[in-house]
Amino acid sequence: MNDxxxxxxxxxxxxxxxxxxxxxxxxxxxxxxENVGIxxxxxxxxxxxxNYLVDITIxxxxxxxxxFLFDLKELKSILEEEIINRFDHKHLNHDIPELQDxxxxxxxxxxxxxDILEQRLRNxxxxxxxxxxxxxxxxxxxxxxxxGE
Amino acid sequence: MNDxxxxxxxxxxxxxxxxxxxxxxxxxxxxxxENVGIxxxxxxxxxxxxNYLVDITIxxxxxxxxxFLFDLKELKSILEEEIINRFDHKHLNHDIPELQDxxxxxxxxxxxxxDILEQRLRNxxxxxxxxxxxxxxxxxxxxxxxxGE
Amino acid sequence: MNDxxxxxxxxxxxxxxxxxxxxxxxxxxxxxxENVGIxxxxxxxxxxxxNYLVDITIxxxxxxxxxFLFDLKELKSILEEEIINRFDHKHLNHDIPELQDxxxxxxxxxxxxxDILEQRLRNxxxxxxxxxxxxxxxxxxxxxxxxGE
Amino acid sequence: MNDxxxxxxxxxxxxxxxxxxxxxxxxxxxxxxENVGIxxxxxxxxxxxxNYLVDITIxxxxxxxxxFLFDLKELKSILEEEIINRFDHKHLNHDIPELQDxxxxxxxxxxxxxDILEQRLRNxxxxxxxxxxxxxxxxxxxxxxxxGE
Amino acid sequence: MNDxxxxxxxxxxxxxxxxxxxxxxxxxxxxxxENVGIxxxxxxxxxxxxNYLVDITIxxxxxxxxxFLFDLKELKSILEEEIINRFDHKHLNHDIPELQDxxxxxxxxxxxxxDILEQRLRNxxxxxxxxxxxxxxxxxxxxxxxxGE
Amino acid sequence: MNDxxxxxxxxxxxxxxxxxxxxxxxxxxxxxxENVGIxxxxxxxxxxxxNYLVDITIxxxxxxxxxFLFDLKELKSILEEEIINRFDHKHLNHDIPELQDxxxxxxxxxxxxxDILEQRLRNxxxxxxxxxxxxxxxxxxxxxxxxGE
Numbered sequence: 001m002n003d004x005x006x007x008x009x010x011x012x013x014x015x016x017x018x019x020x021x022x023x024x025x026x027x028x029x030x031x032x033x034e035n036v037g038i039x040x041x042x043x044x045x046x047x048x049x050x051n052y053l054v055d056i057t058i059x060x061x062x063x064x065x066x067x068f069l070f071d072l073k074e075l076k077s078i079l080e081e082e083i084i085n086r087f088d089h090k091h092l093n094h095d096i097p098e099l100q101d102x103x104x105x106x107x108x109x110x111x112x113x114x115d116i117l118e119q120r121l122r123n124x125x126x127x128x129x130x131x132x133x134x135x136x137x138x139x140x141x142x143x144x145x146x147x148g149e
Numbered sequence: 150m151n152d153x154x155x156x157x158x159x160x161x162x163x164x165x166x167x168x169x170x171x172x173x174x175x176x177x178x179x180x181x182x183e184n185v186g187i188x189x190x191x192x193x194x195x196x197x198x199x200n201y202l203v204d205i206t207i208x209x210x211x212x213x214x215x216x217f218l219f220d221l222k223e224l225k226s227i228l229e230e231e232i233i234n235r236f237d238h239k240h241l242n243h244d245i246p247e248l249q250d251x252x253x254x255x256x257x258x259x260x261x262x263x264d265i266l267e268q269r270l271r272n273x274x275x276x277x278x279x280x281x282x283x284x285x286x287x288x289x290x291x292x293x294x295x296x297g298e
Numbered sequence: 299m300n301d302x303x304x305x306x307x308x309x310x311x312x313x314x315x316x317x318x319x320x321x322x323x324x325x326x327x328x329x330x331x332e333n334v335g336i337x338x339x340x341x342x343x344x345x346x347x348x349n350y351l352v353d354i355t356i357x358x359x360x361x362x363x364x365x366f367l368f369d370l371k372e373l374k375s376i377l378e379e380e381i382i383n384r385f386d387h388k389h390l391n392h393d394i395p396e397l398q399d400x401x402x403x404x405x406x407x408x409x410x411x412x413d414i415l416e417q418r419l420r421n422x423x424x425x426x427x428x429x430x431x432x433x434x435x436x437x438x439x440x441x442x443x444x445x446g447e
Numbered sequence: 448m449n450d451x452x453x454x455x456x457x458x459x460x461x462x463x464x465x466x467x468x469x470x471x472x473x474x475x476x477x478x479x480x481e482n483v484g485i486x487x488x489x490x491x492x493x494x495x496x497x498n499y500l501v502d503i504t505i506x507x508x509x510x511x512x513x514x515f516l517f518d519l520k521e522l523k524s525i526l527e528e529e530i531i532n533r534f535d536h537k538h539l540n541h542d543i544p545e546l547q548d549x550x551x552x553x554x555x556x557x558x559x560x561x562d563i564l565e566q567r568l569r570n571x572x573x574x575x576x577x578x579x580x581x582x583x584x585x586x587x588x589x590x591x592x593x594x595g596e
Numbered sequence: 597m598n599d600x601x602x603x604x605x606x607x608x609x610x611x612x613x614x615x616x617x618x619x620x621x622x623x624x625x626x627x628x629x630e631n632v633g634i635x636x637x638x639x640x641x642x643x644x645x646x647n648y649l650v651d652i653t654i655x656x657x658x659x660x661x662x663x664f665l666f667d668l669k670e671l672k673s674i675l676e677e678e679i680i681n682r683f684d685h686k687h688l689n690h691d692i693p694e695l696q697d698x699x700x701x702x703x704x705x706x707x708x709x710x711d712i713l714e715q716r717l718r719n720x721x722x723x724x725x726x727x728x729x730x731x732x733x734x735x736x737x738x739x740x741x742x743x744g745e
Numbered sequence: 746m747n748d749x750x751x752x753x754x755x756x757x758x759x760x761x762x763x764x765x766x767x768x769x770x771x772x773x774x775x776x777x778x779e780n781v782g783i784x785x786x787x788x789x790x791x792x793x794x795x796n797y798l799v800d801i802t803i804x805x806x807x808x809x810x811x812x813f814l815f816d817l818k819e820l821k822s823i824l825e826e827e828i829i830n831r832f833d834h835k836h837l838n839h840d841i842p843e844l845q846d847x848x849x850x851x852x853x854x855x856x857x858x859x860d861i862l863e864q865r866l867r868n869x870x871x872x873x874x875x876x877x878x879x880x881x882x883x884x885x886x887x888x889x890x891x892x893g894e
Binding site for chain 4: 316318319320321339340342343344345346347348349386387388389391392393437438
Binding site for chain 5: 338396403405406408409438441443444
C-alpha cells in the first residue's frame with residue numbers, strides 16, 4: 001500500500017505477559033543435602049514463587065496491506081492459551097506435566113516455552129513469521145533468554 | 150550543625166526490599182467449592198507465588214548532627230533480619246508460624262509485617278522515630294498499604 | 299478467623315489499569331491564538347495521545363473471613379466496565395459524552411473518574427469500603443491525584 | 448590516550464526519547480467493516496493515542512581521545528530535530544506527510560524512523576558510526592524493533 | 597466552563613525531574629574515624645554520586661477555564677531554573693553554597709529543595725496553589741519525603 | 746535428567762547489579778576550554794555522579810543435572826567481588842587505578858568491566874560458559890553495550 005513497505009522489511013515484535021507461579025529447585029536423584037548444597041534455600045520443601053515476566057519476540061516481514069507483522073490480538077490469544085492457561089497460579093513441580101522430569105529452573109522454563117510456541121507458530125506459518133526469542137525475568141535482577149540454538 | 154536543621158524537620162524515609170514466596174488462598178473452615186468460589190485459581194492446591202516488593206516508610210525528625218532520620222544500614226539490617234529471613238523463599242501457608250490461622254492475603258501480610266516492625270522499632274525508639282507505612286506490591290498492578298489504623 | 303484480624307484493620311488497596319486515548323487541549327470559548335497561548339502544541343487540531351495509567355485506591359476494614367478488603371476480581375471487573383470500556387481507544391474530545399463541555403486535561407479526567415467510581419462503589423457499599431484516591435499518570439513524569447476533596 | 452582503547456572497541460550506545468501522538472489504524476482501500484475486522488477498536492474514527500518510547504541504538508568504534516562513540520549532546524539534538532519536532536503532539540494519520548499512504552502501525556513507524564535517522568547519520572559519518580537499531584515501545588507490553596534488514 | 601468543575605476540586609499534581617550529582621557524607625566536626633563509623637563508605641574522600649530523581653507535588657483548586665491546576669510548562673521552567681541549574685552535574689559538598697554547613701544527606705537535600713520551591717511558589721501564589729511534597733529517590737530502593745512539617 | 750535438555754540448549758543468563766559512583770569527564774592533555782567544549786558541564790571540577798546499573802550476560806549450554814547455566818549465587822559473588830568492591834561509592838577519576846589514564850566515560854567503563862570479567866570467567870571456564878555482554882545504564886535514558894568486539 002505504501003512506499004515504506006515497497007521493499008521487504010524484517011521486524012521483531014515483542015509482547016510481554018506475566019504469570020504467578022511457585023517452584024522448588026530439587027533434583028530427586030540427589031540427597032537432600034546435595035540439593036541444599038546446590039540450590040540452597042531454593043530447595044526449601046514447599047517451594048517459593050515468582051511473578052514470571054515473559055517477553056516473547058517473533059520476527060518476519062511486515063505485511064504491505066495491514067502494516068502488521070502479525071495481529072497482536074491473535075498473538076495475545078495464543079500466549080494466553082499456551083502460557084497463561086498452562087502456568088498461571090500453578091506450582092511448576094506439581095502441576096505441569098511437561099516439567100515432571102525436570103528441575104524447573106528459569107533456564108528450563110525458557111526452553112519449554114520456546115518448544116511450545118515454536119511448534120504452535122510453525123503450524124500457522126505465513127509471511128516468514130518465526131519465533132525469535134523467549135526471555136523470562138524471574139525477578140527484576142535475573143533474566144534468561146533462549147533463541148532456539 | 151546547619152541552619153537548615155535549626156528548626157525540627159519531620160521527614161518520611163522509605164526503603165524497598167523484595168522477597169520471593171509461595172502462598173495459597175484457602176480458608177480451612179470452608180469446603181473446597183466455597184474456596185474456589187471466593188479465591189478462584191488462587192486456591193489451587195499446591196499454591197502459586199510472587200516476588201513480593203515491600204516498601205517500608207518510617208518517619209521522624211532529622212538528626213542535626215548526622216543529617217539522617219535513621220541510619221539506613223541499620224534499617225536495612227533490621228529488614229533483613231525481620232522480613233527477608235522470615236519470608237524469603239518460603240511457602241507462606243506452611244513455613245510461617247504467625248500465619249497458621251490466617252488466609253495469607255496481601256492485606257494480612259501487610260498487617261503482620263506492620264506488627265513485627267512496629268514492635269521492633271518501638272524498642273529502639275529515639276528521635277521521635279516511628280513506623281509510618283507498610284506497602285506491599287504483590288504484582289506490578291496490585292498493592293496494599295497499612296498505616297497502623 | 300485469626301488473631302491478626304481480631305481488631306479492625308484499615309487498609310488501602312490499589313489496582314492499576316491502563317487505557318490508550320487521544321485528546322486535544324482546546325477551549326471553544328477562546329480564539330485559536332488564545333488556545334495556542336495557553337496550551338501550546340497540546341492544542342494541535344487533530345489531537346495527540348497518551349497511555350493513561352490509572353491507579354485506583356480503595357480503603358476499608360479487612361474482612362475477617364476472606365482476608366480481603368474487597369475481591370480484586372470484582373474490582374477488576376468494575377474498572378474494566380467503567381474505565382476501559384468508556385475510555386480505551388477513544389478520542390476524549392469526540393467520543394466521551396461526559397467530557398463534551400470540558401477541556402480534557404488530566405485534572406478533569408481524574409475528577410470524572412472519581413465521580414464515576416465513587417457512585418458505583420457507593421451502591422455496593424459494605425465493610426466500610428470507600429474510594430480513597432484516583433491517580434493518573436499521563437506520562438512517566440506527570441501525574442494527577444484526586445481524593446474527593 | 449589510554450591502554451583500554453589501544454585496540455579498537457566496538458560499542459553500542461542507546462538513547463531513549465519519548466513522544467506523545469494519536470493514530471488510527473485504518474486502510475482507506477478497505478470498507479469500514481473490513482477495517483474493524485482487522486483492526487478492531489484501533490480503527491475507531493477519531494483515533495486514540497500513545498506515549499511512544501523510542502530507543503535508538505548506534506554502533507561504532509570508541510574514539511581514543513574523547514572516550515565517546517558519539518557526543519550524546521549531538522545525538523540528543525539530532526533526535527529532537529528529527530523525531531520530537533516531527534512526531535510529538537501530532538496525529539500520525541493527519542499531520543505526518545511521510546505517513547499519508549501508510550497505516551501508521553508501530554512496525555511502519557519503526558521503519559520510517561530508521562529511514563530518517565539512517566540518512567541523517569550517513570551524512571555525518573565518521574569513526575565507523577552506524578545506526579544499529581530503532582526500537583519503539585507502543586505500550587509497556589508491546590515493542591517493535593527494526594535493524595535495517 | 598463545565599459541570600465537573602462547578603464545585604471546587606482540590607487536586608495534587610506531580611512532576612518528576614532528575615539530576616546527576618556527587619556527594620560525600622562527612623561531618624567536619626568529627627574525626628575521620630568517627631565519620632567512617634557513622635557513614636561507612638559514604639564518607640570516602642572524593643565522594644560518590646547518584647541519579648537523583650525528584651518528584652515535586654503541588655496542590656490547589658482546578659481552574660475552571662483552563663482545566664489546569666497550574667501550567668505544567670511553567671512548573672517545568674521553575675524546576676529547571678531552581679533545581680536543574682542549581683544541582684545538575686554538581687558536587688553537593690563543593691558546589692552548592694546552601695549546603696556548605698550541612699552533611700548533604702537525602703533528608704537535608706529534600707528540606708533544602710522544599711525551602712527553595714516553597715518560597716518561589718509563594719511569590720506567584722494564585723488559585724490556592726501550594727507546595728505539597730518533595731520526594732527524592734536517591735536510588736531505586738531509597739526515598740525521602742518532606743511535606744513542610 | 747530430562748527430555749528437554751536431551752539436546753544441548755544454549756541460553757543467555759543476565760544479572761543486574763548497581764553501584765553509585767562519581768566521575769568527571771576531563772582529558773588532562775587538553776586545556777580547560779577544550780574540555781568544556783567537548784564535555785560541557787560533565788567536566789565540572791569536582792565531578793558529578795550516577796547510579797550505574799550494570800547488566801551482565803553470560804552464555805553457554807544448560808547443565809543437564811542442575812538445570813542451570815551457572816550458579817547465580819556464584820555469579821553474584823563474582824560480581825560483588827569484581828564490580829561492587831572495585832567501583833561502589835568511589836570517584837572513578839581518583840579511586841580506580843585501571844582508569845588513571847582514561848576519560849571515564851560509560852563506553853570506557855563498559856570496556857573495562859568486560860576485560861575484568863572476561864578474564865575472571867575464562868579461568869573458571871566450564872560448560873562452554875562465556876561472557877556475552879556488558880551493558881551499563883548511566884541514566885534511565887542512556888546505555889552502552891560492549892560484546893567484546
